[in-house]
Amino acid sequence: MSTTKYVFVTGGVTSSLGKGIISASLAKLLQARGYSVTIQKLDPYINVDPGTLNPYEHGECYVTEDGAETDLDLGHYERFINIPTSQANNVTTGRIYQTVINKERHGDYLGKTVQVIPHITDEIKRNIQLLGKKHNYDVVITEIGGTVGDIESLPYIEAVRQLKWELGLQNSLFIHLTLVPYLSASGELKTKPTQHSVKLMLENGIQPDVLVLRTEHPLNNDIKKKVALFCNVDIESVIQSIDVSTIYEVPLLMKEEKLDLTVLRKLNLPENEEPKLEKWKQFINNFKNPKKEITVGLIGKYVELPDSYKSIIESMVHAGSMNQCKVNIKSIHSERISNDTVAECLKGMQGIIVAPGFGQRGIEGKIIAVNYVRENNIPFLGICLGMQCAVIEYARNVLGLDDADSAEMSRTTKNPVIDLMEEQKGVTEKGGTMRLGAYPCKINKGSKVFEIYNKENIHERHRHRYEFNNIYLEKFEKSGMKSAGINPDTGLVEIMEIPEHRWFIGVQFHPEYKSTVVNPHPLFVNFVKEICKD
Numbered sequence: 128m129s130t131t132k133y134v135f136v137t138g139g140v141t142s143s144l145g146k147g148i149i150s151a152s153l154a155k156l157l158q159a160r161g162y163s164v165t166i167q168k169l170d171p172y173i174n175v176d177p178g179t180l181n182p183y184e185h186g187e188c189y190v191t192e193d194g195a196e197t198d199l200d201l202g203h204y205e206r207f208i209n210i211p212t213s214q215a216n217n218v219t220t221g222r223i224y225q226t227v228i229n230k231e232r233h234g235d236y237l238g239k240t241v242q243v244i245p246h247i248t249d250e251i252k253r254n255i256q257l258l259g260k261k262h263n264y265d266v267v268i269t270e271i272g273g274t275v276g277d278i279e280s281l282p283y284i285e286a287v288r289q290l291k292w293e294l295g296l297q298n299s300l301f302i303h304l305t306l307v308p309y310l311s312a313s314g315e316l317k318t319k320p321t322q323h324s325v326k327l328m329l330e331n332g333i334q335p336d337v338l339v340l341r342t343e344h345p346l347n348n349d350i351k352k353k354v355a356l357f358c359n360v361d362i363e364s365v366i367q368s369i370d371v372s373t374i375y376e377v378p379l380l381m382k383e384e385k386l387d388l389t390v391l392r393k394l395n396l397p398e399n400e401e402p403k404l405e406k407w408k409q410f411i412n413n414f415k416n417p418k419k420e421i422t423v424g425l426i427g428k429y430v431e432l433p434d435s436y437k438s439i440i441e442s443m444v445h446a447g448s449m450n451q452c453k454v455n456i457k458s459i460h461s462e463r464i465s466n467d468t469v470a471e472c473l474k475g476m477q478g479i480i481v482a483p484g485f486g487q488r489g490i491e492g493k494i495i496a497v498n499y500v501r502e503n504n505i506p507f508l509g510i511c512l513g514m515q516c517a518v519i520e521y522a523r524n525v526l527g528l529d530d531a532d533s534a535e536m537s538r539t540t541k542n543p544v545i546d547l548m549e550e551q552k553g554v555t556e557k558g559g560t561m562r563l564g565a566y567p568c569k570i571n572k573g574s575k576v577f578e579i580y581n582k583e584n585i586h587e588r589h590r591h592r593y594e595f596n597n598i599y600l601e602k603f604e605k606s607g608m609k610s611a612g613i614n615p616d617t618g619l620v621e622i623m624e625i626p627e628h629r630w631f632i633g634v635q636f637h638p639e640y641k642s643t644v645v646n647p648h649p650l651f652v653n654f655v656k657e658i659c660k661d
């Protein structure tokens with residue numbers, strides 16, 4: 128097929144309705160019918176990417192294979208459709224303006240006044256079409272962040288309004304996601320907010336083709352009819368999205384509601400085969416019928432907001448399902464952990480994950496926690512900063528280097544066991560300057576991680592500046608903490624493990640970015656498997 132079809136997903140009434148999950152679910156269903164699909168997120172904020180955002184602002188920063196720091200919705204996209212995304216899958220207003228301003232400085236606009244319309248909208252349209260053109264996808268689903276009516280989303284709405292006509296009829300489609308609130312006092316579901324939201328869309332020149340209505344209670348036919356009547360759509364285009372216990376059920380729910388068929392019909396695409404979702408159903412079945420239950424502590428400093436560790440939590444869900452085990456994750460604030468409180472804080476935890484992070488705050492609590500799990504033989508997975516904490520702990524308490532630290536935390540330490548590499552030393556800009564994206568790692572054949580991955584050469588994604596300081600490697604290895612994988616090009620240590628310990632692995636990379644429903648990550652799967660032996 129030569130023409131790429133475009134689906135635009137907007138949201139109304141409130142934020143956080145789950146546009147990302149609906150987009151990913153639709154993508155999953157179309158993919159399962161044999162279409163090549165990708166999903167893109169347009170974010171209306173002015174940061175060039177979310178890399179410089181504190182997790183409290185916007186949740187986790189997700190990193191793609193090509194090293195883009197992106198919105199966490201891209202994590203959902205990959206977990207659902209199991210194909211890598213890239214920088215082109217996430218565009219922010221900041222990036223759009225940066226490109227336009229750079230072009231202006233370069234003189235590309237030939238003396239014209241540079242304006243939101245057409246210059247910003249043209250750049251948005253170019254970015255939307257980039258993916259379809261480059262990879263020839265059958266369908267590109269573009270999610271527009273924010274809520275209709277926000278000042279900052281206006282250029283995006285205008286751009287897709289224009290694009291609809293440029294693409295030609297039946298080559299694009301608008302899905303609008305809204306909320307149907309339930310008033311418990313009168314026992315009623317209310318459609319008025321949806322009607323108003325569609326009116327707002329109409330004011331901006333867009334008639335939604337499909338309405339997906341989030342609801343806590345089933346919508347009867349009368350309600351659907353009413354929405355169809357007031358919002359100028361046929362009744363098949365009013366899709367109910369009722370609350371479910373896991374986001375992974377949403378594709379099955381959308382299939383029941385025939386969202387995929389409605390979309391294909393409107394885009395004039397053949398239905399193809401029935402979606403093949405056996406693996407997916409198996410996953411849900413295992414998830415809903417666990418045979419065991421475990422509790423794992425996740426130690427971090429952004430624990431107030433679970434979205435900060437989204438990919439780690441989802442990876443544990445995948446790993447739990449693989450092991451037919453219910454995994455309870457207990458978030459533990461690293462600042463609460465001290466020598467006096469550690470036993471209490473970690474009580475009942477059958478395994479511990481020490482999360483990634485930046486800066487000094489909370490670091491000592493993490494180091495104390497590592498010490499506790501190492502000495503008590505409790506399974507431990509350290510990710511990025513978590514691995515660095517494990518190295519610091521080992522250096523201080525086993526190698527006897529009392530002042531061992533990361534150069535990130537102490538500039539004066541005589542023992543920077545975690546240090547800045549030469550190429551990072553001159554870097555002053557914060558945005559996009561870390562070691563980012565996929566790098567190769569060669570695993571040592573005799574190691575535990577080799578057993579787990581069952582292969583020698585892996586690629587994992589990175590997001591950090593500091594590295595294990597190889598000057599100390601021999602000392603570590605001699606006393607029992609071993610490098611189990613190195614970057615074959617640079618010699619940088621990527622994995623540390625303690626073979627004597629029951630399960631003690633620290634990874635400099637982020638395995639959580641690569642775990643998907645149909646391909647759960649082996650490290651998480653094995654970690655859960657080990658804990659299940661309890």
Ligand code: GLN
Pocket residue numbers: 482483484485486510511512513535590591592593594
């Ligand atoms: N702050 C550490 C570094 O930059 C770890 C980063 C992380 O955990 N993602 O190296």
